[in-house]
Amino acid sequence: METAGRKAMDALRLKNLRKVVGYALRTPFYQARLKAAGITSPRDIRSLKDLARIPFTSKEDLRECYPNGLLAVPMSRVVRIHTSSGTTGIPTVIHHTKEDLAVWTDLVARSITATGAGKHDIFQNMMTYGMFTGGLGLHYGAERVGMTVIPMGGGNSRRQIQIMKDFGTTVLHITPSYMLHLHSLLAECKVTLKDLRLKKAYLGAEPYSEDTRRKIEKLWQIDAYNSYGLSEMNGPGVAFECEHKNGMHVWEDVYCVEVIDQRTGAALEDGREGEVVFTNLLREATPLLRYRTRDVAAILKGACPCGRTHRRLARIAGRTDDMMIINGVNIYPSQIEAVIMQVPEVGNNYQIILEKSGSLDSLTVKVEISSGMFKGDLAQIDRLKERIKDNLRASIIISPRVELHEPGSLPVFEGKAKRVVDDRAKL
Ligand code: AMP
Ligand code: ZN
Numbered sequence: 451m452e453t454a455g456r457k458a459m460d461a462l463r464l465k466n467l468r469k470v471v472g473y474a475l476r477t478p479f480y481q482a483r484l485k486a487a488g489i490t491s492p493r494d495i496r497s498l499k500d501l502a503r504i505p506f507t508s509k510e511d512l513r514e515c516y517p518n519g520l521l522a523v524p525m526s527r528v529v530r531i532h533t534s535s536g537t538t539g540i541p542t543v544i545h546h547t548k549e550d551l552a553v554w555t556d557l558v559a560r561s562i563t564a565t566g567a568g569k570h571d572i573f574q575n576m577m578t579y580g581m582f583t584g585g586l587g588l589h590y591g592a593e594r595v596g597m598t599v600i601p602m603g604g605g606n607s608r609r610q611i612q613i614m615k616d617f618g619t620t621v622l623h624i625t626p627s628y629m630l631h632l633h634s635l636l637a638e639c640k641v642t643l644k645d646l647r648l649k650k651a652y653l654g655a656e657p658y659s660e661d662t663r664r665k666i667e668k669l670w671q672i673d674a675y676n677s678y679g680l681s682e683m684n685g686p687g688v689a690f691e692c693e694h695k696n697g698m699h700v701w702e703d704v705y706c707v708e709v710i711d712q713r714t715g716a717a718l719e720d721g722r723e724g725e726v727v728f729t730n731l732l733r734e735a736t737p738l739l740r741y742r743t744r745d746v747a748a749i750l751k752g753a754c755p756c757g758r759t760h761r762r763l764a765r766i767a768g769r770t771d772d773m774m775i776i777n778g779v780n781i782y783p784s785q786i787e788a789v790i791m792q793v794p795e796v797g798n799n800y801q802i803i804l805e806k807s808g809s810l811d812s813l814t815v816k817v818e819i820s821s822g823m824f825k826g827d828l829a830q831i832d833r834l835k836e837r838i839k840d841n842l843r844a845s846i847i848i849s850p851r852v853e854l855h856e857p858g859s860l861p862v863f864e865g866k867a868k869r870v871v872d873d874r875a876k877l
Contacts, residue, residue, distance in 0.1 A: 451703050452560065452758045459759065460498055462703055466731035467501060468492040474737040476522040479515055483507075501706060506715065506727065506740045512542040512682065520736050521545050528735055533581045534681045541581075544681055545735035551590070553732045554684040557701050558591020561690035564699065564758070565675045567621050567650060569596030574619040576628065577655065578604040578865050583685025584655050588623045591687060597621070604864035607632055611639045614646055622651040623677070623686075626658040626666060627867035630798035633669045634821070634857055643671055652677040654686060656866045657766050657784045661791035676765060682741050683728050689763045697750045697762030704732050707763065708740070709749055712770055723748040725770060726763065744770045746782070774804060774870065776811045781846050783869045786815060789845045795823050795834055799860040804872045811874060813850040815842065821857045 454462075472492040474480035487503050488494065495501075512520065520543075521528070529548050533541035546554070567573075573592045577584030585603055592599045600617060602610055611632065613619065622629070629651060636642065648670060653663065654677035663674050678698050679686035688705055689698035700707045706729040709718045718724045726745045730738055746769065750762040768782030775781075783802055790796050797818035805812050817838060831854055839852045861868075 452564070452699075452760065454703070454759055456759065459703060463706065463731060464495070464498050466703070467498065467706065467729070468495050470729070470731050470733065470737050470739065471495055471504075473522045473734050474739055477520055477737070479511070479519055480737070480739065498706075501708075501729065501740070502717070504729075504739050506742050507738055508742050509542060509682075509744065512738075513540045515543075516540045517543050518545075520738070522737055523547055523735050530586075531581075532583050532586075532681050532685065542682055543736075544684075546684075546733075547735045550684075550733050550735050553704060554587065554687060555590040555594050557684070557704060558588055558687035559594035560701065561677070561687050562588075562591055562595050562597070562652075564690060564692040564756070565650060565652070565673075566693045567595070567597065571597045571620045571649075572600065572618055572647075573597040573621045573623070574600040574602055574610070574614060574617070576602055576604055576610060576622060576624040577686075582865070583679065583681045584623070587679065587685035587687060588652070604628070607635050608639055611635060611641050614648065615641050618647040620647050620649045622648065624651055624653065625655045625863070625866060626653045626662050626674075627656065627799070628862070628864055629653060629666050629670070629674075630662070631862045633666075634798050637821075648672050650675065652686075652690075654678055657768050657772070657782070659784050659788035659791055660765060661788055665791055678763065678766065680728075680743055680745070682738055682743070683730050684733075688728065692754065692756045692758060694754055694756050696754065697764050699754065699758050699760040700749075700763050702760045705730060707749065707761070709747070710742075712746070718748075720749045720761070721751045723764075723767060726766075746770060746773075772870070774802075774872070776804065776813055776848055779847055781848070785846055786842065786850075787869075789841050790815065790817055790838060793834075793838055793841065795819055796838070797821065797823075797857045799858075799862065800869065801860050802870045804870065804874050806874045806876075813848055814853060815850045816853045816855055816860060818855050818857050818860055 527547045528545045530546045532544045579585030651674045653674050666674050675691040679688040689700040691698050708727040709724040712725040726743045746767045748764045768784050797820040799818040801816040803814040835852045843849045
């Protein structure tokens with residue numbers, strides 16, 4: 451399936467699209483939505499082009515259906531419930547049947563295999579277990595390929611390092627911010643890279659830049675693979691990098707991916723950046739059609755040397771709700787990260803603070819410097835600050851204040867990092 455030709459793949463996708471439209475029509479929500487679009491039966495979907503006739507589904511729609519409004523099967527067939535990890539508002543709820551979980555598990559297993567890992571690997575899963583899909587999602591896929599799974603979950607950093615050493619962990623699943631933080635604890639734990647057998651890390655759950663990936667690979671001497679997913683589309687395993695690490699293959703036999711202009715909803719061609727929209731073609735319990743993810747990325751043009759025919763998604767630039775408008779200029783936190791992570795003296799953590807200064811917005815970027823840099827040489831520190839400031843100004847147009855902080859002094863997150871503190875509404 452991973453190397454299937456377009457024709458065979460599209461034939462399968464059409465069959466699955468009809469199936470999922472049939473599932474969706476079992477819910478009053480989609481009955482009404484689809485009827486308004488002239489779709490009252492799966493037979494109304496004649497080709498994949500008819501996908502465009504289906505209205506988008508938004509996060510608000512899911513919230514309005516909380517908790518069971520989108521359920522398309524009797525609850526007795528539901529074997530698991532997940533919710534999104536959002537900390538504000540009503541969470542979005544996804545129900546899974548046994549069959550839904552089997553599809554998800556296979557996709558995660560496929561993703562792991564695409565990175566060259568397998569049954570000889572020791573897999574330490576540092577993503578939070580529970581309602582958040584990062585933990586259980588990778589867990590079952592890793593077992594499916596026969597990896598030795600260590601279900602650590604998030605947090606407890608020193609113990610994580612000890613376990614990595616004692617069990618000879620070869621593959622990690624972790625957020626990029628936490629991966630950077632863990633590295634800064636190695637010395638304190640008296641563990642060196644030679645004590646570890648680490649080869650790979652799957653990094654996801656939050657936006658991060660290519661330079662952060664490179665930095666992590668260099669610090670840990672490993673290969674880091676970008677892993678993307680969202681609970682509404684199951685969780686991890688929606689798109690994953692293969693051994694070539696050049697964008698994430700979207701498993702197109704199960705997911706229809708579209709990129710749209712976030713204002714007009716118009717389709718954008720491959721290569722153009724916009725909001726990513728997914729349809730899960732194989733979900734029975736909570737069918738979701740044309741779900742607007744709020745994630746911003748482009749579909750990459752061209753084929754991947756690995757031979758997989760599934761199109762690739764570029765690194766996620768950010769979320770439409772994370773976009774900061776600073777004195778009228780639109781900036782994603784990842785643009786700032788990309789600049790600071792290119793500076794060798796920069797350490798493993800940063801924070802972005804937005805405040806009001808009179809009628810204008812002011813931007814402060816707090817940056818940890820790498821250990822060994824604080825030598826008390828103030829002139830050196832000032833030069834570094836100026837350099838970071840100049841680089842930022844050149845990239846994002848806005849001139850920020852730059853603060854340098856000691857290693858380990860900025861807040862650490864075991865789950866998704868919260869990089870931006872927006873105090874502009876504060877009086
Ligand atoms: P959740 O549904 O709580 O698992 O959160 C899913 C969201 O996490 C996605 O919609 C993205 O915004 C973000 N996310 C997950 N993986 C990545 C990744 N590899 N790069 C950037 N953002 C990611
Ligand atoms: Zn590939």
